[in-house]
Amino acid sequence: MAALEPIRLILGDDEFLAERAAADYVRAVRASLPEGEPAPAVNRISGNDLNTGAFAELTSPTLFGGAVVGVIESGQDVDKDLAAAVLAYAEQPAPGIYLAVCHNGGNKGKGLSEGLKKLDVEVVRVPKIKRQPDRVAFVRGELRDAGASPRSASAEIADTIIQAVGSDLRELASACAQLVADTDGKITQESVAKYYSGRAEVSGFTVADATIAGDTAEALGALRWAVQVGVDPVPIADALAMAVRNLSRVAAERGGAAQLAGQLGMAPWQVEKARKQARNWTADALAEAMRVCARLNGEVKGGADDRGWALEHAILQITRLSAAGKGSRV
């Protein structure tokens, strides 16, 4: 087995990939140890928090022997004096001690990253992924690593996953792991569609919650995101109607949450939540909001040319109604 470099510079502005690279380094250290050795001790510290004492601790052997891995996160935040200490150490690393330094690659704290490069340490680059082909490659890699069959880790499947999930790498990675686990590694377009319809519900509720709370910006933002990842407008409209209904029914009733939950066929937590949300609302405003929901339901079912606009319009009306409730309650 090739000897592992005692210093690794993780260079780039993608936080998720940087985290990932640091974890890989720890795993590599563990794998390089001879059988029977205790697992390495791992210490992490953020560049901001690094001081002389902490750095000494990071690079000292443990009392019981065995390897030590130190990870400095956000190395761009390490102050100048300490950067010099890190570089000095890097010239002569101690045996059995492994150090990973993450740096976002920007100008701040450039002395540290440039200095390490000059010492010819191992560099792993983790720039943000901006191009679609790179994203597809990333997803295929995730699928393969998670144990997907070669056919499942195809560019087509990767493309579909990205369409459904969006471009956030952390979410993509967890989607890949979930999909492989759910399908025993044999992913089809259908299983991706199923995964993503599950998310549709979640995002419908996100839009509805923000709308009921009267938070126009948040609601429209969530809506835009949902539309972007291809969520159908119908479940979003349904979620809105359900939120207004729950609010109306809870607002109109007295009694304990548990009792009411049984009576209204809702979960107790839904009752509690609706109670809190109902404070901003009058009965008249809720009645009007329900009528907006009914009109919207017709529009998203094919009555309207632009279903996205129908949703936006309804959200604007309902958030305004909620505000009206606030005003009239002193």
Next chain:
Amino acid sequence: MTAPGVFDELVGQDEARRILAEAARGTGMTHAWLFTGPPGSGRSTAAVAFAAALQCPEGGCGACHTCRTVLGGTHPDVTRVIPEGLSLGVDQVRGLILEAGRVPNAGRWQVLIMEDADRLTEAAANALLKAVEEPPARTVFLLCAPSTNPAEISVTIRSRCRVMGLRQPPAGAIADLLVTRDGLDRREAELYAAAAQGHVGRARRLATDPQARAKRHDVLQIPRRLTGLGACFTAAVELIEAAEAEAAGTYTDQSAAEKEALETALGKGGTGKGASKAARGSASALKELEKRQKTRDTRAQRDSLDRALVDLAAFYRDALAAGFGARVNPIHPDMAETTRAAAARLSAESLLRRIDAILECRKAIEANVRPRIAVEAMMTRLWQS
């Protein structure tokens, strides 16, 4: 001589009874008929009765095995298609036409009854037109539609059919039927005939089914109960659940019989070579059947809900009439006190707004808005208008 037994159900439609009975005996017979008339006028009743008359050796005695199997929906040479989705697709129609082209097994004719032919898709209508233009020798097509309006039935299909126009039977004729056939006393018969608003089947259901009466009673209590926002949502849930409950029973027996028939036809329980392949095929056929049955149940729910909404609208209409002191017969004579009280409390304009709200709700549901949401929104308007 009066028309034979199978036409007894055609209340207040003497002209239609005469024409159909004669046609069954061979006078004025043709391969394609179009039954039109408003809801409840008995389009499908007329078509089924005519089918029985065509098959029956006595021209529709109403008592023989043939008549009973046709009326009961189990005659092998009478196929009855009830619209089960929002519209009939071309594949479905082609299959039916193919079946209708076969030589009759037992009867004199191969009869295809297509209820609500206005729900045909354009492609399906074209397929049907071809068949109607060149009908097989022993095949009869009986189509039903609300009217001959070109928006509802294509002009070409209409031109190939003999049109049998039915009218809404007067309440008096329906009441007569309830007295003579179902043995109701006059007062009750008149009440249900009025409440059914010209719909014979509805009147008989009210007369014979205590659950249907209980549902009507609950619906007519709604206006009084809408005292606040919470009550609107409670009333909506109850109305939807009542419609579901009523619809749940509508096709239970028929669905079970269809399933059994299909399983028998597919040779359920076969073993040996080829059995597993057959089992796979029958699984998909069963799935298909269950899917169609489910759409039919949904349709039944919508119909039940629609009847409730019509009852509700009639309540406000009665109140409006009472408010004006109009001398018209109330639709809900047994609710006279409540409607008068509503008339005293609510202005004519606000009653009209309530009627509008109900009509809009019916339209919304027809346009595929989730029924519960449409009804909830409607209730808020009935409460506040």
